[in-house]
Amino acid sequence: MGILVHEGTRVIVQGITGSAAAHHTAVMLAFGTQVVAGVRPNANVREVHGVPVFDTVAAAVGERPADASILFVPAKAMKAAAFEALDAGVGLIVMVSEHVPMHDAMAIFEHASACGAQVVGPNTPGLIDPAARCKIGFVPSDYYIPGPVGVASRSGTLTYEIVARLTRAGIGQTTCVGVGGDAMVGTTFPEIARLFQDDPQTEAIVFVGEIGGSMEEVVAALVRERTVSKPVVAYLAGRNAPEGKRMGHAGAIVAGGRGSIASKLRAFEEAEIPVAEVPAELPVLVRRALGLEDGGP
């Protein structure tokens, strides 16, 4: 099962003729993702890696119905591309680009919500469901195996590090979602927590959080009030981040104590959510959360 995607998820790639998009189309296809169409206005190619290319999302989904779209388009063009997908009725859009203007992101979120669609990102490596062989984005699938743990993260490379450790420890994943590193993201940690709570396959949830914003605190509140009753384990990056500096992720800034590591650690402690001090500790905590012996899976 997992969340947001499933075995039959049909995906279109907007901006498919770009070099990164074309490369990752091939990688997604090789993994098993059903990439059914690509979009690129006035393209002089008819197909990319066997995937037919259309001028518009509407034309693409008209011939090849799709559930999701991944937008490999520049940040400046994101709003127009996202609106095009939403207006064509695509139910899940994944925005990989960093530096999408905040006003554009807010417009996309508001329009998506009016359309009843889900947005992942911006500034995300995407999501992957190893059992469904569905990956939308550029997460390196080698590090992921099917299993009972749902993972959500604000970071790309840090998540690969952490999931690689889970996988090496024999702990597989239902769905891993990169929610994005920006201050505002379409699908937030609390929403992901609710989705994992309702997913019968997910037995424990891992959040890879960081300083800035309040998503971690809201997750802690959901756990405290038992809206989320499955075991939750966390890792937090940015314990030594200087105050007031933007730490590379637009969302990771501590100003005036808000979004601080102390506030997040306190919220997790009050909700009795175990927090790994270092990435290497996470598999131990997850195994414990799953009720497994510490000796092995």
Next chain:
Amino acid sequence: MKLREYQAKDVFRRYGLSVPPGEIADTPEAAAAAAARIGTPVVLKPQLGVKGRGKAGGILFAEQPADAQEAAAKLLDAEIRGERVRRLLVEAKENITEEMYAAVTIDPAAKRPVVVASRAGGVDIEEVARATPERVLKRPVSILDGPSGEDLAAVAATLGSDGAEAIATLYRIFAECDAETVEVNPLVRTGSGALVAVDAVLNVDDDALFRHQDLVAYRQEIPVEDPIAEQAREHAWTYIDLDGDIAILSSGAGLTMAILDLMQRAGGRPANFLDTAQIDDEGIYEAFDLLSRAGRPRAILVNIFAGLNRCDRLAEGITKYVRERPPGVPVVVRMIGNREQEGYRILRQAGIEPVAEIEDAIRLAVQAAGGAS
């Protein structure tokens, strides 16, 4: 980009929002001349990027041009909240009968703009909101439609109908300038009953500056705080200067933060970090070059996770730099991802032993820098 007060007031004026008559002065003599032209009494305000200059005693008043000259001499070149004062805004002192607060900002949790209005202006609004939340009106607004009639009616009930008009204007500025925050504190009512923006904050989303060439021009008047960070920004990289002695070159913000945490635990002290996200061989060469300008560390830690890029290319970039411009300090390279083995071979040929685990790389870098201190 945080516009300075005088720049924000420039924008306000263009939108028809009333601000006090004022001039910029960067010498005491210029301040006296400005005061004479504007008419005394005047107020002298340092033009800074940091907040809290008033509390720090940085705002002075002058009854005569000669007083203005004296006040300016005190303020110019002084350091306020860590920032050097280079420019003053000399403004007519308004005859204030009431101080209010008006702002449009982004509520990241609601993912919407929010208009904020209060009759309790002139003080720290966050303090007012904490102590007496009923005195601060906050209304989330549709980014697609802008403030509704109801939104403005609610503001009018708090600030009066001209206050609601001011909020409508601030919202236009917010929307048309891609602002993160536009704030007036205080928005004052003068003896004649007019509303005047006595202070002005306008913070613009850096990621939207590509469509605001007029605002980019203001950046040239703002002193660059950290030239290396500025150059990093031009590459869409993040550079942050820290106090220690190990330089860190890494990809991905979350992972870079985790490395800082792990390094502190291992007893090492980061000198700085450069987060380059996804780069190629030329990119990593330039990244090394940029880091070298930050002064000589005692070790350099490079961490690469090649998801979109390739280890072999990056290894070529690193070895080319080390060959052409030897950094003179140990370079520890941790590298995994696409074409990892090819990358390792290239590094080994250049005498750099690659490391596979991040903890090992951090330990080696801390040792190379002289061990845990």
